[in-house]
Amino acid sequence: MKKYDVVVIGAGPAGYAAAMRAIDFKKKVALIEKKQLGGAGIHHGALWSKTWWELSREANMLRKHGDTLNTGSVEFSFKNVKSEVRKAVKERMEQLEHHMHNINVSIGDGLFDFIQGNARVIDTNQVSINTADGIETVWADYIILATGSKPRKLPNIPIDEEMVFTSDGLDKLESFPKSMVILGAGVIGCEFATIFSNFGHTKVHLIDKGDRILPFEDEDVVKVIERNLEAKDVLVHRNSRLIDMRKDGDMVAYTLEYTDGSKEVFRVEKALVSVGRVPNYENLFDQTIDIELDNRGIIDDRTQTSISNIYAVGDITADISLVNVGELEGRYAIERIFGKPERDLIYENISTIMFLSPEVAGVGMNEIQAREKGLEYKVVSIDYSCIPRAIAMRNTQGFIKILVTNDDSQRILGMRVVGEHASSAIQAVALLISMDRGIKELAELIHPHPSIIEGIQECGRMLLGKPMLKPAVLRNAMVCKTYTNGKYADLMVS
Numbered sequence: 001m002k003k004y005d006v007v008v009i010g011a012g013p014a015g016y017a018a019a020m021r022a023i024d025f026k027k028k029v030a031l032i033e034k035k036q037l038g039g040a041g042i043h044h045g046a047l048w049s050k051t052w053w054e055l056s057r058e059a060n061m062l063r064k065h066g067d068t069l070n071t072g073s074v075e076f077s078f079k080n081v082k083s084e085v086r087k088a089v090k091e092r093m094e095q096l097e098h099h100m101h102n103i104n105v106s107i108g109d110g111l112f113d114f115i116q117g118n119a120r121v122i123d124t125n126q127v128s129i130n131t132a133d134g135i136e137t138v139w140a141d142y143i144i145l146a147t148g149s150k151p152r153k154l155p156n157i158p159i160d161e162e163m164v165f166t167s168d169g170l171d172k173l174e175s176f177p178k179s180m181v182i183l184g185a186g187v188i189g190c191e192f193a194t195i196f197s198n199f200g201h202t203k204v205h206l207i208d209k210g211d212r213i214l215p216f217e218d219e220d221v222v223k224v225i226e227r228n229l230e231a232k233d234v235l236v237h238r239n240s241r242l243i244d245m246r247k248d249g250d251m252v253a254y255t256l257e258y259t260d261g262s263k264e265v266f267r268v269e270k271a272l273v274s275v276g277r278v279p280n281y282e283n284l285f286d287q288t289i290d291i292e293l294d295n296r297g298i299i300d301d302r303t304q305t306s307i308s309n310i311y312a313v314g315d316i317t318a319d320i321s322l323v324n325v326g327e328l329e330g331r332y333a334i335e336r337i338f339g340k341p342e343r344d345l346i347y348e349n350i351s352t353i354m355f356l357s358p359e360v361a362g363v364g365m366n367e368i369q370a371r372e373k374g375l376e377y378k379v380v381s382i383d384y385s386c387i388p389r390a391i392a393m394r395n396t397q398g399f400i401k402i403l404v405t406n407d408d409s410q411r412i413l414g415m416r417v418v419g420e421h422a423s424s425a426i427q428a429v430a431l432l433i434s435m436d437r438g439i440k441e442l443a444e445l446i447h448p449h450p451s452i453i454e455g456i457q458e459c460g461r462m463l464l465g466k467p468m469l470k471p472a473v474l475r476n477a478m479v480c481k482t483y484t485n486g487k488y489a490d491l492m493v494s
């Protein structure tokens with residue numbers, strides 16, 4: 001039986017990151033994958049959907065500026081878009097494959113094995129792998145479970161990945177549907193509503209069980225996103241509940257019940273169900289392996305499961321499902337096993353981007369979360385119309401909002417940026433949150449000009465009572481207020 005210091009099951013972002021970190025410790029590692037290297041980080045997930053989003057953004061831009069640019073209307077063919085998305089997925093996968101296959105040549109020591117097959121933990125130190133050549137069993141001092149997640153299904157929704165899809169099956173689409181209902185207006189639902197409405201060939205309908213889209217995000221953020229979706233003819237269902245969805249000939253029929261008790265039936269070509277994801281642990285371990293689970297996934301104590309030599313990282317655990325979090329956990333688990341982690345595993349300052357119209361970037365708490373924690377805070381915001389770079393981009397839609405503690409230290413609690421370049425604007429604040437520092441440093445730092453991040457600097461200056469533009473003059477565009485005892489009060493910044 002082949003022996004390894006560590007066997008990693010699942011080669012998505014979390015598993016790949018763990019395997020690569022194990023090599024840094026000169027440990028012998030096997031990385032096992034049953035389908036495709038890269039997992040949802042590449043296929044039917046992050047990279048795949050972001051390529052769709054980038055292309056859809058360009059399509060929307062060309063439609064919008066066609067007249068100004070004298071290009072007329074430019075149509076993106078579904079076939080070409082799909083082919084470009086496949087190229088992106090292939091490019092990244094081949095890069096990882098090349099990297100992986102050459103790792104023993106470059107680093108030496110024969111430390112790394114990639115095994116294609118379906119793995120199952122049969123004993124606390126043994127993993128059996130169903131490969132194309134039969135069953136192989138390997139010995140592992142440590143096992144890392146990184147098998148990810150899959151779309152959650154609902155009992156009465158007839159998902160067939162032909163008319164009623166999950167994000168895993170969307171690749172089977174052969175053309176832009178004329179109409180599509182999206183059930184679940186969370187991150188995936190809103191990203192695909194943005195993508196399909198950007199291309200301009202699909203009438204998108206959007207339903208959530210909450211009373212608005214992105215129910216976990218602040219109302220001011222949601223307002224901008226909703227307004228833009230509706231401007232692109234997206235039908236956002238409100239005050240309603242889905243009571244039935246079925247295939248009816250070559251259409252999907254769904255019925256909504258409104259709060260006044262009335263009902264309405266809609267017919268669309270396709271449906272996408274995006275109501276969250278569930279962890280992959282079915283058939284992953286023998287019944288004798290008594291790992292503690294709850295309905296959200298494997299329970300872990302900073303990546304260690306209830307069995308001391310078995311760790312769990314990425315989407316399989318009951319926390320945040322993101323590529324960067326999976327990678328963080330994968331690397332952390334290895335450091336915990338073979339060394340001493342340089343930093344504790346902290347989730348408070350995770351940066352995220354939602355690829356919408358416009359993009360929304362966040363770090364730390366939003367107002368909903370701050371209130372759930374019973375915190376009193378100061379909130380300062382600046383409209384993109386006050387930021388020269390946004391004016392130069394001819395797109396001043398958006399804002400920056402920063403939350404700080406309501407005391408002299410003004411420690412940063414969180415930030416949301418809605419607008420162009422939002423994703424590149426949050427890192428400095430993420431660093432300050434992780435260092436537990438206030439806004440003073442940020443306000444004094446010289447920022448490049450013209451840049452969106454100058455808006456963050458101006459927010460910092462506002463909190464220190466010395467902004468360049470005076471909120472007393474630009475009342476609609478610059479706001480500085482406190483939230484205490486359940487109420488907002490304006491802070492008099494001159």
Ligand SMILES: Cc1cc2nc3c(=O)[nH]c(=O)nc-3n(C[C@H](O)[C@H](O)[C@H](O)COP(=O)(O)OP(=O)(O)OC[C@H]3O[C@@H](n4cnc5c(N)ncnc54)[C@H](O)[C@@H]3O)c2cc1C
Nearest residue numbers: 010012013014034039040041045119148314315321322323
């Ligand atoms: C549509 C979509 C868009 C997304 N966009 C973003 C984004 O923009 N940014 C972001 O940060 N996150 C995004 N995510 C989330 C992100 O993709 C996941 O959080 C991330 O891929 C999780 O990594 P993982 O390694 O835990 O799992 P996965 O990526 O799911 O990888 C797990 C791997 O394990 C393999 N496996 C499973 N069982 C076994 C077994 N028994 N034996 C061997 N191998 C096995 C699977 O085949 C898979 O390759 C998106 C997800 C989706 C679905």
Ligand SMILES: NC(=O)c1ccc[n+]([C@@H]2O[C@H](COP(=O)([O-])OP(=O)(O)OC[C@H]3O[C@@H](n4cnc5c(N)ncnc54)[C@H](O)[C@@H]3O)[C@@H](O)[C@H]2O)c1
Nearest residue numbers: 184185186187188189208209210274275276277321353354
């Ligand atoms: N840009 C990114 O970082 C990105 C992009 C896509 C996905 N992801 C990750 O993937 C995860 C899964 O995405 P998701 O959009 O499936 O989950 P989600 O949790 O973001 O959204 C699910 C939505 O479905 C709604 N819902 C649940 N049950 C419902 C029902 N029965 N009827 C109607 N609506 C219902 C919820 O209210 C929620 O708004 C995300 O949490 C995120 O971590 C990240």
